[in-house]
Amino acid sequence: MNINAVDLFCGAGGLTRGLSNAGIDVGLGVDVDPMCEYPYATNNDGEFLNHDVTSLSADLVSEHLDGGTYRLLAGCAPCQPFSNYSRGKYNYEPEKWSLLNAFGRLVKETGPELVTMENVAQLKNHEVFLKFKQTLERSDYHVWFDHIDCHHYGLPQTRRRLVLLASRLGPIEPIAPTHPNKGDWQTVRKTIEDLPAIDAGETHGDDRLHSASSLTNINMKRIRASKPGGTWRDWPMRLVAKCHKKKSGKTYPGVYGRMAWDVPSPTMTTQCYGFGNGRFGHPQQDRAISLREAAMLQSFDRDYAFLADDQRLNFSGIGRLIGNAVPVRLGEVIGESIVQHVEQYGRTSH
Numbered sequence: 405m406n407i408n409a410v411d412l413f414c415g416a417g418g419l420t421r422g423l424s425n426a427g428i429d430v431g432l433g434v435d436v437d438p439m440c441e442y443p444y445a446t447n448n449d450g451e452f453l454n455h456d457v458t459s460l461s462a463d464l465v466s467e468h469l470d471g472g473t474y475r476l477l478a479g480c481a482p483c484q485p486f487s488n489y490s491r492g493k494y495n496y497e498p499e500k501w502s503l504l505n506a507f508g509r510l511v512k513e514t515g516p517e518l519v520t521m522e523n524v525a526q527l528k529n530h531e532v533f534l535k536f537k538q539t540l541e542r543s544d545y546h547v548w549f550d551h552i553d554c555h556h557y558g559l560p561q562t563r564r565r566l567v568l569l570a571s572r573l574g575p576i577e578p579i580a581p582t583h584p585n586k587g588d589w590q591t592v593r594k595t596i597e598d599l600p601a602i603d604a605g606e607t608h609g610d611d612r613l614h615s616a617s618s619l620t621n622i623n624m625k626r627i628r629a630s631k632p633g634g635t636w637r638d639w640p641m642r643l644v645a646k647c648h649k650k651k652s653g654k655t656y657p658g659v660y661g662r663m664a665w666d667v668p669s670p671t672m673t674t675q676c677y678g679f680g681n682g683r684f685g686h687p688q689q690d691r692a693i694s695l696r697e698a699a700m701l702q703s704f705d706r707d708y709a710f711l712a713d714d715q716r717l718n719f720s721g722i723g724r725l726i727g728n729a730v731p732v733r734l735g736e737v738i739g740e741s742i743v744q745h746v747e748q749y750g751r752t753s754h
Contacts, residue, residue: 405750407518407742408472410434410465411450412457412479412507416443416710416725418702419478419522420450422735426743428476432468434460439721443710457481458506462513474573474746475516478738480523480730481507504532508539515543518746519570520738522730525551528566537568545570548577552734555668556581559733560590561701563671567734569741573749578741592687593665596697604691612717613710614696616686617677624690626660627679632687633664663687669701674727677719695719698726703733 407428411420414433417440423430430450433440438454445452451468457479469475481503504523511519519540527533528551540547549568554561569576583589602608605618619627622643629639635657636644645660661683663669675681679692686693693701695717700706710722 405473405746407474407476408469409476409478410468413481414444415440416729417448418729418732419735420448422732423739425736426739428739442712446709458502462510465510466514469516474518476518477511477516478520479507504536508536517572518742521568523566525564525566540570545572546575554734555589556584557737558583558590559703559731560595561669571745576745579744589668591666592663592669595700601689611696614694616691616694617719623679627685627690630662630685632662636660658683661685672698672702672727674724676727677723695722702726702729703731
């Protein structure tokens with residue numbers, strides 16, 4: 405029994421790679437960002453289509469789903485309404501939910517046996533998600549959804565995401581946590597310690613992605629004063645930024661910090677290459693983590709290619725691809741859950 409899949413909003417291919425590792429055949433990845441084409445097509449077997457999902461043809465999707473015993477429509481619609489999410493508040497703008505609504509349209513028009521979605525944890529209680537869930541239930545899907553703490557499944561990162569699994573075969577749920585205890589967690593040390601040392605502003609000769617952003621003089625002094633797992637409160641007062649001396653800035657201790665070796669990293673964001681953008685300082689070396697280290701903390705293979713030889717390295721562009729990606733390990737967990745489900749119910753329905 406084989407499962408054919410299409411990955412909507414595929415990005416650099418994290419979900420596709422994870423599903424593929426679990427034994428699912430992903431024949432097509434779709435994304436509106438042309439920067440995704442090289443990493444997706446180079447590292448995965450599926451075809452890449454540079455297209456806006458809101459106008460994507462259901463017939464085209466069906467062409468890539470057909471032929472398998474089961475069909476899976478998967479995706480992570482970009483969380484545009486939460487782009488300015490801060491301290492539990494955001495401005496609700498319904499027109500920005502068009503991507504998730506487009507996903508729902510394609511589910512209805514293609515009718516796959518299986519559906520999965522991954523998104524920001526904040527989405528769970530909002531109208532657009534509840535509408536998507538209702539769309540599935542009215543189309544005879546059994547639906548499971550909840551938050552998943554990714555470090556409980558072997559991701560070396562404290563990333564919490566909303567995952568939805570839906571099936572027409574029967575009730576579906578994720579596999580049990582594979583790393584439930586703290587002693588089992590994958591850590592920063594286990595993930596990136598073996599990479600060659602580099603300086604701030606340096607690119608390693610054997611891997612262009614193993615490149616660290618440069619630091620100003622003041623930020624070099626700050627990182628040298630930073631303790632692994634500590635905060636800017638550990639610094640001498642002369643190094644503390646003016647904004648953090650204000651009352652409103654004292655509640656943001658997680659910026660300008662070093663990671664700690666023996667715990668999972670903080671959540672990788674689109675700006676994870678910048679020392680001042682979060683706790684993205686290397687645990688030992690006086691620099692921010694490199695793009696390669698960020699990708700590995702997102703569970704991409706060490707040799708996963710993000711840019712062609714003739715392509716200029718752009719920190720913000722590659723950082724966006726890495727930070728926005730579904731971690732490969734989370735994709736594997738989703739895929740393993742679906743495969744287990746099909747093995748349980750598939751034999752009785754075919």
